[in-house]
Amino acid sequence: MQTTILANIPSPPQGVWYLGPIPLRAYAICIMIGILLALWVTHRRYTARGGDADMVWDAAIVAIPAGIIGGRLYHVITDNDKYFCDTCNPVDALNVTAGGLGIWGAVALGAVAVAALFRWKKVPLAPFADAVAPGIILGQAVGRLGNWFNQEIYGRPTDVPWALDIFYRVDDNGEFAPLTGTSTGEVITSVHPTFLYELLWNLLIFALLILIDRRFRLAQGSIFALYVAGYTLGRFWIELMRDDSATMILGQRVNTWVSAIVFLAAVAVFLWLQRRRRAVVNETE
Template identity: 65%
Template sequence: MSVRILANIPSPAQGVWHLGPLPLRGYALSILAGIVLAIIWSRRRYAARGGDPELILDVAIAAIPFGIIGGRLYHVLTDHEKYFGPGRNPWQALNITAGGLGIWGAVALGTLAGWVVVRRRKVPAAPVLDAVAPTIIAAQAIGRLGNWFNQELHGAETTLPWGLEIYERVDALGRLAPVTGHSTGQVLAVVHPTFLYELIWNLLVAAVLVWADRRFRLGGGRVFALYVAGYTLGRFWIELMRTDPATEVLGGLRINTVTSTVVFAAALLALYLLRGRRRESAAFVRGRSHDAGADRPLQPAPPPEQAMPEVGDRAGERPGAAGGDRAEAPEAPA
């Protein structure tokens, strides 16, 4: 008799814990852990480029709240039917504790807020973007654990050994509460853990960004453009696996699939336009020089026949030969 052992991934028994009257949400803690990692790592990367690491804190103070606002705006705009219309409560659009943050809006508005801070400090933005690029996608990877706590954004049912178990959760009154409730122990389904697929993909992209940055000494915003291209490439195929309800456009395509395609194309265009940009000098990073130094591609040396003659040369004569006199070669020793 053969025994088949499945190593399914269990979901947490609950996604919210209470410390007295204070609710501790796994979703929020995951995002917070990602933010802390991104700030610490970004400070080190920006300092290694010659920048002032304290600038990263100033950028974070502006980018984080605006990123949350942008993420919520994107979610509400693309899933507006959840909050507006007959039987809906529009005030729930402000309830971010229930989940619902779109990474597209978060990165867009957070980057814009950070750019304003950088401009006010009168330092170039490209080195900042290149420094934070791998840290952002690493933070996104950690943030995806929040979907695990909430039992959300998963794929179709599967028999693969790494399938994710979705539990029935109920509140204190026995009512179904998939996010805030406690597990009854009953498994409702075993599904593709698309949150895990994206988590692994994001970590791989972060590793590629670090390698490419060191290997090719990228600059001028190329690391950030590569981050956007890498993330959207993975998000495209992962989005095709998800089965949760989503706004559909263009005859049945999920809105995030279309967004991934458009943003990926824009990132490729940016990489093409920024081709050849190299790592900036430390003086340029700190805003003390208008010459980016190594941010421009190196110019090839002119061929020998085009090289300018040295001062004193005339028609191929060596320096020191005047008029028609030519320096005589020394006699060979007897």
């Protein structure tokens, strides 16, 4: 019996191009576009609230490098077997351009760096956090396209019409090179495009954050808490669909646990912020 595939999503034939000796990596380009979009959204939202535009650029100066370092640290720690084994080269842990940035570490260390900056400059952090939240998740959505080019962050094999075809890629010597090589046209497998699921989920959360911020009067810091809760809720069910190698804890992927724990923490913070706001309002009446 022959199975006819009606329509599959193809992977890009390659994720790296060369301008002479200079490699142009799609993953890095997507990350940079995502950062620029996040900055644009944050600048508009923060200045509309009366914030100082210079604080946006100051925050970017500390958040971007801190985010890259934090994201890489999280990835290396949770996937340490890829870099520290008998046949591994530990130096590869520093090769950010090959992919591997954990959003958890990026947001966490980036947030710490920005919080330290605002504390040093004696500027309230919560209004900026609410302004930056939609921009962050929009940037994350664009960044997921980098995973598409790298043929990574995908789910289990499937025959759904929107399945993602993973191509066999080789380098100039004909050796298997999934990240840096060029497609031979051979399809290795067809899988759930979890990168696309997360991209679409992030766009949905972006739209909801903008809508909620316009429609409701919430305590300062609430939009950022909702961003964290919304993202981790989606990441939880998407992680359950993934089939690539990952560190496992009690039978579940480490990011599944992190998603659940951070989601509960974000919801608790959101509720606490609303309770504190109501208490302040009652005291002033």
